[in-house]
Amino acid sequence: GDSVTQMEGPVTLSEEAFLTINCTYTATGYPSLFWYVQYPGEGLQLLLKATKADDKGSNKGFEATYRKETTSFHLEKGSVQVSDSAVYFCALSDLTGTASKLTFGTGTRLQVTL
Protein backbone atom coordinates (compact mmCIF):
# COMPACT_ATOMS: atom_id res chain seq x y z
CA GLY A 1 0.00 0.00 0.00
CA ASP A 2 0.91 3.66 -0.11
CA SER A 3 3.29 4.97 2.51
CA VAL A 4 5.17 8.13 3.42
CA THR A 5 8.46 8.26 5.30
CA GLN A 6 9.66 11.42 6.99
CA MET A 7 12.86 12.18 8.81
CA GLU A 8 12.70 11.74 12.55
CA GLY A 9 12.41 14.78 14.74
CA PRO A 10 12.61 16.89 16.64
CA VAL A 11 14.61 19.27 14.51
CA THR A 12 16.03 22.19 16.45
CA LEU A 13 17.35 25.21 14.55
CA SER A 14 18.38 28.73 15.33
CA GLU A 15 16.41 31.55 13.78
CA GLU A 16 17.49 32.32 10.20
CA ALA A 17 18.95 28.85 9.70
CA PHE A 18 18.23 26.76 6.59
CA LEU A 19 15.61 24.05 6.95
CA THR A 20 15.30 20.73 5.17
CA ILE A 21 12.80 18.07 6.17
CA ASN A 22 13.12 14.92 4.11
CA CYS A 23 10.12 13.05 2.78
CA THR A 24 10.02 10.00 0.54
CA TYR A 25 7.01 8.05 -0.59
CA THR A 26 5.91 4.71 -1.95
CA ALA A 27 2.86 4.67 -4.16
CA THR A 28 1.48 3.13 -7.31
CA GLY A 29 1.47 5.64 -10.12
CA TYR A 30 1.84 9.35 -9.53
CA PRO A 31 -0.01 10.63 -6.50
CA SER A 32 -0.41 14.25 -5.51
CA LEU A 33 1.94 15.29 -2.70
CA PHE A 34 1.31 17.67 0.17
CA TRP A 35 2.95 19.30 3.16
CA TYR A 36 0.71 20.13 6.10
CA VAL A 37 1.63 22.06 9.23
CA GLN A 38 0.13 21.69 12.70
CA TYR A 39 0.62 24.44 15.26
CA PRO A 40 0.13 23.62 18.96
CA GLY A 41 -3.50 23.01 19.85
CA GLU A 42 -4.68 23.36 16.27
CA GLY A 43 -5.70 21.19 13.36
CA LEU A 44 -3.67 20.74 10.21
CA GLN A 45 -3.24 23.46 7.62
CA LEU A 46 -2.18 22.90 4.05
CA LEU A 47 1.25 24.46 3.53
CA LEU A 48 1.90 23.53 -0.09
CA LYS A 49 1.24 20.85 -2.67
CA ALA A 50 2.37 19.47 -6.02
CA THR A 51 0.25 17.38 -8.32
CA LYS A 52 2.73 16.11 -10.91
CA ALA A 53 6.41 15.35 -11.38
CA ASP A 54 8.79 18.34 -11.34
CA ASP A 55 6.10 20.62 -9.93
CA LYS A 56 7.33 22.95 -7.21
CA GLY A 57 4.92 23.88 -4.46
CA SER A 58 5.67 27.04 -2.47
CA ASN A 59 4.08 29.08 0.28
CA LYS A 60 5.30 31.43 3.05
CA GLY A 61 8.94 30.91 2.05
CA PHE A 62 8.64 27.12 2.13
CA GLU A 63 9.06 25.08 -1.02
CA ALA A 64 9.16 21.46 -2.12
CA THR A 65 9.72 19.83 -5.51
CA TYR A 66 7.99 16.62 -6.64
CA ARG A 67 10.87 14.32 -7.67
CA LYS A 68 9.56 11.24 -9.43
CA GLU A 69 12.99 9.70 -9.98
CA THR A 70 13.80 9.70 -6.26
CA THR A 71 10.17 9.48 -5.05
CA SER A 72 10.82 12.44 -2.80
CA PHE A 73 9.18 15.70 -1.77
CA HIS A 74 11.61 17.39 0.61
CA LEU A 75 10.50 20.56 2.39
CA GLU A 76 12.92 23.50 2.45
CA LYS A 77 13.03 27.05 3.77
CA GLY A 78 15.96 29.39 3.44
CA SER A 79 15.56 31.24 6.75
CA VAL A 80 13.32 29.92 9.51
CA GLN A 81 11.61 32.04 12.13
CA VAL A 82 10.50 31.24 15.68
CA SER A 83 6.91 31.35 14.40
CA ASP A 84 7.69 28.35 12.14
CA SER A 85 7.89 26.11 15.20
CA ALA A 86 5.30 23.42 14.57
CA VAL A 87 4.87 19.82 13.43
CA TYR A 88 5.18 19.26 9.68
CA PHE A 89 3.48 16.36 7.90
CA CYS A 90 4.20 15.05 4.44
CA ALA A 91 1.23 13.37 2.76
CA LEU A 92 0.07 11.86 -0.49
CA SER A 93 -3.26 11.27 -2.11
CA ASP A 94 -4.17 7.88 -3.41
CA LEU A 95 -4.43 6.95 -7.09
CA THR A 96 -7.89 8.36 -7.42
CA GLY A 97 -6.49 11.72 -6.45
CA THR A 98 -9.17 12.03 -3.85
CA ALA A 99 -8.28 15.05 -1.79
CA SER A 100 -10.12 13.70 1.20
CA LYS A 101 -8.18 10.45 1.67
CA LEU A 102 -4.57 11.15 2.46
CA THR A 103 -1.72 8.97 3.67
CA PHE A 104 0.44 10.89 6.12
CA GLY A 105 3.98 10.54 7.35
CA THR A 106 4.60 10.45 11.09
CA GLY A 107 5.35 14.15 11.30
CA THR A 108 8.52 16.09 12.08
CA ARG A 109 8.56 18.53 14.97
CA LEU A 110 10.49 21.73 14.27
CA GLN A 111 11.68 23.91 17.13
CA VAL A 112 13.22 27.27 16.20
CA THR A 113 15.11 29.19 18.87
CA LEU A 114 16.37 32.76 19.04
Added chain:
Amino acid sequence: KAGVTQTPRYLIKTRGQQVTLSCSPISGHRSVSWYQQTPGQGLQFLFEYFSETQRNKGNFPGRFSGRQFSNSRSEMNVSTLELGDSALYLCASSLTGTATNEKLFFGSGTQLSVL
Protein backbone atom coordinates in the same frame (compact mmCIF):
# COMPACT_ATOMS: atom_id res chain seq x y z
CA LYS B 1 -16.58 32.15 6.46
CA ALA B 2 -16.55 29.85 9.46
CA GLY B 3 -14.02 27.03 9.47
CA VAL B 4 -14.53 23.38 10.26
CA THR B 5 -16.04 23.09 13.73
CA GLN B 6 -15.59 20.05 15.92
CA THR B 7 -17.34 19.45 19.22
CA PRO B 8 -16.59 18.75 21.94
CA ARG B 9 -12.96 19.89 22.17
CA TYR B 10 -12.12 17.46 24.97
CA LEU B 11 -13.78 14.27 26.12
CA ILE B 12 -13.02 11.82 28.90
CA LYS B 13 -14.62 8.39 28.86
CA THR B 14 -14.05 5.05 30.52
CA ARG B 15 -13.42 1.69 28.88
CA GLY B 16 -16.53 0.05 27.50
CA GLN B 17 -18.46 3.27 27.02
CA GLN B 18 -19.39 4.70 23.67
CA VAL B 19 -18.79 8.20 22.36
CA THR B 20 -20.11 10.44 19.59
CA LEU B 21 -18.07 13.23 18.05
CA SER B 22 -19.50 15.96 15.87
CA CYS B 23 -18.14 17.86 12.89
CA SER B 24 -19.65 20.80 11.03
CA PRO B 25 -17.91 21.37 7.69
CA ILE B 26 -17.34 24.67 5.98
CA SER B 27 -20.53 25.93 4.40
CA GLY B 28 -20.93 24.47 0.93
CA HIS B 29 -18.52 21.60 1.52
CA ARG B 30 -20.10 18.21 0.93
CA SER B 31 -17.19 15.88 1.66
CA VAL B 32 -16.27 15.17 5.26
CA SER B 33 -13.44 12.86 6.26
CA TRP B 34 -12.20 11.72 9.65
CA TYR B 35 -8.69 10.96 10.86
CA GLN B 36 -7.28 9.55 14.07
CA GLN B 37 -4.03 11.05 15.34
CA THR B 38 -1.94 9.23 17.96
CA PRO B 39 1.73 9.63 18.97
CA GLY B 40 2.45 6.03 18.00
CA GLN B 41 0.54 5.62 14.74
CA GLY B 42 0.45 9.20 13.52
CA LEU B 43 -2.47 10.28 11.37
CA GLN B 44 -4.66 7.50 10.03
CA PHE B 45 -7.67 7.81 7.75
CA LEU B 46 -10.91 6.55 9.25
CA PHE B 47 -13.59 7.23 6.64
CA GLU B 48 -15.06 9.79 4.30
CA TYR B 49 -18.66 10.77 3.70
CA PHE B 50 -20.20 12.50 0.73
CA SER B 51 -23.91 13.18 0.24
CA GLU B 52 -24.80 11.13 3.32
CA THR B 53 -22.97 8.05 1.98
CA GLN B 54 -19.71 6.54 3.14
CA ARG B 55 -17.45 6.74 0.11
CA ASN B 56 -14.10 5.62 1.52
CA LYS B 57 -13.09 3.63 4.54
CA GLY B 58 -9.79 3.05 6.30
CA ASN B 59 -8.60 -0.02 8.19
CA PHE B 60 -10.39 0.39 11.49
CA PRO B 61 -12.62 -2.11 13.30
CA GLY B 62 -16.39 -1.95 13.08
CA ARG B 63 -16.54 -0.23 16.47
CA PHE B 64 -15.76 2.94 14.54
CA SER B 65 -18.69 4.22 12.53
CA GLY B 66 -19.97 7.46 11.19
CA ARG B 67 -22.77 9.16 9.40
CA GLN B 68 -23.50 12.33 7.52
CA PHE B 69 -26.66 14.37 7.58
CA SER B 70 -28.38 16.19 4.75
CA ASN B 71 -26.75 19.48 5.82
CA SER B 72 -23.32 17.76 5.47
CA ARG B 73 -22.68 17.75 9.20
CA SER B 74 -21.08 14.51 10.27
CA GLU B 75 -20.79 12.45 13.41
CA MET B 76 -18.50 9.61 14.24
CA ASN B 77 -19.22 7.04 16.89
CA VAL B 78 -16.90 4.71 18.74
CA SER B 79 -18.52 1.91 20.68
CA THR B 80 -17.03 -0.23 23.43
CA LEU B 81 -14.13 2.12 23.97
CA GLU B 82 -10.65 0.72 24.53
CA LEU B 83 -7.64 2.45 26.08
CA GLY B 84 -6.00 2.49 22.67
CA ASP B 85 -8.79 4.67 21.29
CA SER B 86 -7.34 7.63 23.18
CA ALA B 87 -6.40 10.03 20.41
CA LEU B 88 -7.01 13.33 18.71
CA TYR B 89 -9.82 12.87 16.19
CA LEU B 90 -9.63 15.28 13.31
CA CYS B 91 -12.36 16.11 10.86
CA ALA B 92 -11.67 17.64 7.47
CA SER B 93 -13.95 19.00 4.78
CA SER B 94 -13.67 19.82 1.10
CA LEU B 95 -16.04 20.78 -1.66
CA THR B 96 -16.37 17.39 -3.31
CA GLY B 97 -13.33 15.40 -2.16
CA THR B 98 -12.69 14.21 -5.70
CA ALA B 99 -10.54 16.85 -7.35
CA THR B 100 -6.79 16.94 -6.92
CA ASN B 101 -6.81 20.74 -6.86
CA GLU B 102 -9.25 20.88 -3.97
CA LYS B 103 -8.06 22.04 -0.60
CA LEU B 104 -8.77 20.03 2.51
CA PHE B 105 -9.67 22.07 5.60
CA PHE B 106 -9.15 20.56 9.04
CA GLY B 107 -10.88 21.29 12.30
CA SER B 108 -8.98 21.65 15.59
CA GLY B 109 -10.00 18.16 16.63
CA THR B 110 -11.59 16.39 19.57
CA GLN B 111 -9.14 15.06 22.14
CA LEU B 112 -10.56 11.79 23.48
CA SER B 113 -9.10 10.24 26.60
CA VAL B 114 -10.20 6.74 27.58
CA LEU B 115 -9.53 5.81 31.21
